[in-house]
Amino acid sequence: MSQAVTPYLEMSQAIIEAGGEALKKCYQCGTCSGTCPWTPITNFNIRKLVRYGQLGFDGIEDFMWGCSTCKFCVDRCPRGVELIDIVTAIRNVYSGGGMLPQSLRSFVGSLAARGNPWSGDPAKRNDWAKEKYPLYKKEMEYLFWTCCTICYDPRNTRLARATAELLNQAALSWGIPSIDVNCCGESVRKVGDLELFERLKNTNLNYFQANSVAKMITVSPHCLVTFKKEYGEDYNIVHFSELLASLIKEGKLKPKKDFGGIKVTYHDPCYLGRHSGIYDAPRDVIKSLPGVELVEMKRNREQSMCCGGGGGGLWMEKLKGERLSDLRVEEALATGANVLATACPYCITMFEDSIRTLNVDDKIVVKDVTELLLESLEINIDEPVGDMCEIV
Amino acid sequence: MSRIGVFVCHCGLNIAKTIRVSELAEFASTLPDVVVARDYRFMCSTPGQEMIANDIKEHRLDRVIVTACSPLMHEHTFRKVIEKAGLNQYMLTIVNIREQVSWVTSDIEEGTAKAKALLNGAVYRARLLAPLSSRVIDVNSGVMIVGGGIAGIQAALELANTGKKVYLVEKNSTIGGHMAQFDKTFPTLDCSACILTPKMDAVLQHPNITLMTYCEISEVKGFVGNFDIKVRQKARYVNHDKCNACLACTEKCPGKGISEWDEGLVKRKAIHIPFPQAVPQKPVIDRDACTYFLKGKCRLCEKVCEQKAIDFEQQDTFIDVKVGAVIVATGYNLMDTSPLVQYGYGKYPGVYSALEAERLFNSAGPTSGKVTLRDGKEPQAIAILHCIGSRDKNNYEHCSRVCCMYSLKFAHLFKEKTSADVYQFYIDIRAAGKGYEEFYNRIIEEDVKFIRGKVARVAESSDEPGRLIVEAEDTITGKFVQLPVDMVVLSPAMIPREDSKEVGRLFNLSTDKHGFFMERHPKLAPLSTMSEGIFIAGTCQSPKDIPDTVAQANGAAAEALTIVSREKMELEATTAMVNPASCCGCQNCVRVCPYGAPLFNYEKGVSEINEALCKGCGLCASVCPTSAIIARHFTNEQVLAEIEGLMEF
Ligand SMILES: Cc1cc2nc3c(=O)[nH]c(=O)nc-3n(C[C@H](O)[C@H](O)[C@H](O)COP(=O)(O)OP(=O)(O)OC[C@H]3O[C@@H](n4cnc5c(N)ncnc54)[C@H](O)[C@@H]3O)c2cc1C
Ligand code: SF4
Ligand code: SF4
Ligand code: SF4
Ligand code: SF4
Secondary structure (H helix, E strand, O other), X not given: OOOOOOOOHHHHHHHHHHHHHHXXXXXXXXXXXXXXXXXXXXXXXXXXXXXXXXXXXXXXXXXOOOOOOOOHHHHHOOOOOOHHHHHHHHHHHHHOOOOOOHHHHHHHHHHXXXXXOOOOOHHHOOHHHOXXXXXXXXXXXXXXXXXXXXXXXXXXXXXXXXXXXXXXXOOOOEEEOOOOOOOOOHHHHHOOOHHHHXXXXXXXXXXXXXXXXXXXXXXOHHHXXXXXHOOOOOOEEEEHHHHHHHHHHOOOOOOOOOOOOEEEEEOOOOOOOOOOOOOHHHHHHHHOOOOEEEEOOOOXXXXXXXXOOOOOHHHOXXXXXXXHHHHHHHXXXXXXXXXXXXXXXXXXXXXXXXXXXXXXXXXXXXXXXXXXHHHHOOOOOXXXXXXXXXXX | OOOEEEEEEOOOOOOOOOOXXXXXXXXXXXOOOEEEEEEEOOOOXXXXXXXXXXXXXXXXXXXXXXXXXXXXXXXXXXXXXXXXXXXXXXXXXXXXXXXXXXXXXOOHHHHHHHHHHHHHHHHHHHOOOOOOOOEEEEOXXXXXXXXXXXXXHHHHHHHHHOOOOEEEEOOOOOOOHHHHHOOEEOOXXXXXXXXHHHHHHXXXXXXXXXXXXXXXXXXXXXXXXXXXXXXXXXXXXXXXXXXXXXOHHHHHOOOEEEOOOOOOOOEEEOEEOOOXXXXXXXXXXXXXXXXXXXXXXXXXHHHHOOOOOEOOOOOOEEEEEEEOEXXXXXXXXXXXXXXXXXXXXXXXXXXXXXXXXXXXXXOOOOOOOOOOOOOXXXXXXXXXXXXXXXXXXXXXOOOXXXXXXXXXXXXXXXXXXXXXXXXXXXXXXXXXXXXXXXXXXXXXXXXXXXXXXXXXEEEEOOOOOOOEEEEEEEOOOOEEEEEEXXXXXXXEOEEEOOOHHHHHHHHOOOEOOOOOEOOOEOOOEOOEOOOOXXXXXXXXXXXXXXXXXHHHHHHHHHHHXXXXXXXXXXXXXXXXXXXXXXXXXXXXHHHHOOOOOEEEEOOOOEEEEOOOOOOOOOHHHHHOOOOOEEEOOOOHHHHHHHHHXXXXX
């Protein structure tokens, strides 16, 4: 039996007002849904989401969480529809009353209470550094923006230390922020909580202003995009892979260790690739390593496949068979690579999870390009990793 | 003291909605020298025109101001009205309060205020107007047509049949254009060659047509009625006056070039005619493929040619042609889809562009009309992809208009010539022409599968090497489709010729952002351009099918005829002139004029303006330091008075 429905245009109007203006442009061609990596494996359908939004149909709540904001559809849409804005607006409108799915509640709650999504103690934000690295001061050149994931997620604190060591090695003038900062707010913005995002943003802006921050380095492409596009300021900000590529080119960092002919494949993180247009720098870093062969996966660069971690995806439970990271790891395995390199802490987390559940940890490991370079410079940072993050 | 009448038009609600028209008329009546002011719903209607004529008589008006739409619309109309009522036509002033006021605001206060300012300026200027007399020139009765596709062919035959002399200039070595590449044409499926080749032959045989193939326009001078065009005849290396079209040379030639006619699917000889029914039937040598030109040895063609027609020394030559009017009919290209990596064109051999597919159906094509893939096998499943690059803001926003229809035609031909399953991936089927919906229905009944969804990706099959997987969402069911096929046909956007901007520059035509030629008015003057005497027809103006192309060609022929059927014509009197007594000889005017009208007379030490070339744009007058140049109808005094009137607001 079919159920009759009536368009509910007030709802549609609310979405438009929350930033989903682009709803109006869509002519329902299906390019986005045909392009979206989730369509073949889940019930999420971005074209349908837009359609429901256009007419304010009921039932949108059931599938609005599926998008990982990878931007593939946005790049391909023939009508120039800003689909991620629509997704964000819809989530904002429909979850305004606190209607978050269970799995997202703790991460949003932690952001609201502690300013980071990892339920970490704000006072311990810099504990990973063990007071080895300097705090940023006005006369320094770079602020090394330590995102929450590399401060609190035990696996990714390694990335924080690797970055810090390379910055020292290149003899740059740099420092890390004090514990007065908090999450850049990217994920919570994509989850639709625009108010919380504003709060987080203002805290950071205050710190940047008070400390006259002008140049920044990020390792998370998510922070990169957020500072560039959502903070309304014009910071001189680079992704660490870009800086590394130029330091290598200028001869300030010289890879030494020969990897003895290993195969490395590189996964383009959505926020570094499609969102920021950076494809070559991380590849240049890999190509500079002696004894390393860079092999490409079938889908690469502009056509790269999402790991599933964006847009809140990192915190959402996904059933087996509905995980993009699993498919991506399989694609990486198909190249015969021993290392799956990437340049984003979210991707690292997603892939390591998949490698564990797929039981292929003997075949492939995940590394950030930063870690590969560190290894090639023969710098050891691997003391036994203590648990930096007290789960409260 | 002059006697001015002001006539304010409502244009229905077009103007009256955002300008208080009666207030404007009342305001006009308070202005100096205005003896009558009225407003009326449609000034251009017969009663409106009569109103003006009566007032001229009754109030002994010597100047008329019509406050209405753009002068492009009705200046001519109102000039005739006042001329009939006994005034010189240049005593008319149009104030454009529609395009420049009411259509660009929704605020009635703002609209009324701006209209008053414009009108005030117009009254100040009108008081200083002086009668002018038009120039009369002789008209050349020939017409040049640029482009020998179906549009150019049709226009050439129509004009030649009226007894006019036609020069048909085609850059290829044959006429025919894209239509000559097709096997069948929608919606009637009549054989393209059967309806086209008789026309191509008729062009060749017609005593009034000079066919100039392998030619390009190199320079255009002159103006309506008297164009002076330099045509470059590219070297063919074959003397066509001697050649008797035996084609013995093409059999022996070892040189291999890419067959443009077959869309690069096969090779052709260096000395060649593009296809068997080419017109003219005489060959040309492709230098880039000829063994002699490349390596200095061969000349086999020369040996076999009994007519001694081969001439390796031939050079490009230039031919001067004088005509009264020109029709530009340079046609279209298809977009190169290889940058759209998601469709795999140029990467997977099974992906074809629409024109390549056309050649596979054609019995004179590379496969003699058999539909086979590059590996010689017959396809088992075929996907036709609509809207590739069309209706797409990342590429071309326009709908290419014919691809839905030829995609249906393809489906029919595939069904007829193979046993393949045929799928159409579409967004909307646009079948709005005569007989088109019926054709669509017919194809549906031929059991072609329609999947509503734009294809997102064409990928290689990992299970069956060589096969392709087409991925799309069927937006009707919401299912994600992965369809294995062995042939994909893309329907790419129809776009202007690569050199259309260059051609536009030669003929002073404006182009849209992609390079389609702009018409003078999208509804009322679709074949005219902003350049008097130059017309456009066919797909160089916008994508269209053959019926519309032919209709336009006939229309453009008729438009050209309205010019070349006159012996003399009147030109605008609004040209510039130099007062030799004040000219200081600086030659600023010579440098700025876009039409090359001012020339410096070295004997007298002053500039002189060739009125035949002058379009009255006034640039020269504005750069003349001694005010020696008078732009008639826009003299310094007149323009300053108008500015003064505007400034009062
Ligand atoms: C795959 C496909 C299938 C089609 N099938 C059909 C169909 O079945 N039925 C139908 O009604 N329509 C069909 N069409 C549309 C049809 O092709 C056009 O309507 C028609 O060919 C337009 O003719 P034209 O003379 O404007 O342009 P063209 O055919 O492009 O001819 C233009 C001519 O001008 C010449 N030229 C270009 N530039 C210059 C220059 N600078 N100087 C001198 N000469 C120049 C060119 O060499 C060419 O000979 C199809 C289109 C495509 C792409
Ligand atoms: S690709 Fe763009 S136009 Fe097409 S359905 Fe998606 S949002 Fe709409
Ligand atoms: S942004 Fe990526 S995940 Fe989200 S709908 Fe678009 S293609 Fe799918
Ligand atoms: S010289 Fe030889 S290669 Fe060149 S056109 Fe003549 S026969 Fe062909
Ligand atoms: S005619 Fe059809 S296939 Fe071509 S652009 Fe328009 S809608 Fe698309």
